[in-house]
Amino acid sequence: MIIAMDGPAASGKGTLAKRVALHYSLPHLDTGLLYRAVGRDALARGVALDDAEALAQVASGLQVATLDDPELRTAGAGEAASQVARHPAVRAVLLTYQRHFASGEVGAVLDGRDIGTVICPDADAKLFVTATPEVRAKRRFLELADRGVDVAEEAVLADIRARDERDSTRGASPLVQAPDAVLLDTTNLSIDAAFRAALDLIEAAMSRAGRAG
Ligand code: DC
Numbered sequence: 001m002i003i004a005m006d007g008p009a010a011s012g013k014g015t016l017a018k019r020v021a022l023h024y025s026l027p028h029l030d031t032g033l034l035y036r037a038v039g040r041d042a043l044a045r046g047v048a049l050d051d052a053e054a055l056a057q058v059a060s061g062l063q064v065a066t067l068d069d070p071e072l073r074t075a076g077a078g079e080a081a082s083q084v085a086r087h088p089a090v091r092a093v094l095l096t097y098q099r100h101f102a103s104g105e106v107g108a109v110l111d112g113r114d115i116g117t118v119i120c121p122d123a124d125a126k127l128f129v130t131a132t133p134e135v136r137a138k139r140r141f142l143e144l145a146d147r148g149v150d151v152a153e154e155a156v157l158a159d160i161r162a163r164d165e166r167d168s169t170r171g172a173s174p175l176v177q178a179p180d181a182v183l184l185d186t187t188n189l190s191i192d193a194a195f196r197a198a199l200d201l202i203e204a205a206m207s208r209a210g211r212a213g
Pocket of ligand 1 (some may be wrong): 007010031032033035036078081082085111112113114115161167
């Protein structure tokens, strides 16, 4: 069983994907971490974030054991990730790893931007998780404040808008809802309510798939 969960930055898809994976006892891959790690490694090696060929090499050498690095969760890493993610050569390298992860015996939950459209177009259930930019910025701001990071909410909102724009308008695998994905708008939902709604939508997608098959 493969579950694809896509959506913009801070939509809650990561938290939901983790809980959904736990619920179905499936492995989970936060694919944003792959792009974040490529950005981190490129900066550490002095590779320019617009040098597609060198970035693809960095992606090829990525050590997945380093994906739990807390540094990858910072806003700077998110920004670098969004820049490296524009390059088709980088995406091609990471696509192989993501498809391999999804092809495990029991399946997987993957969250990102292009899981339902490009990585796993035949996923059993596809969710497109979103919320208004203001609500996403508020959530991210509270999360950062909780970690003791001193930043203005307006700056977080500006960052989210810039990333939305870059992720949705790039030529290579832009952030877009797959035609067969179901929309989950978490703007007015608590995390528990969003989780219950996600399970309902997944169960409905699975029974539709069962009926069709
Ligand atoms: O989900 P995130 O905020 O950790 O993702 C960081 C960046 O990586 C995001 O701005 C765009 C890119 N990304 C992508 O292009 N495709 C994915 N499947 C996941 C992330």
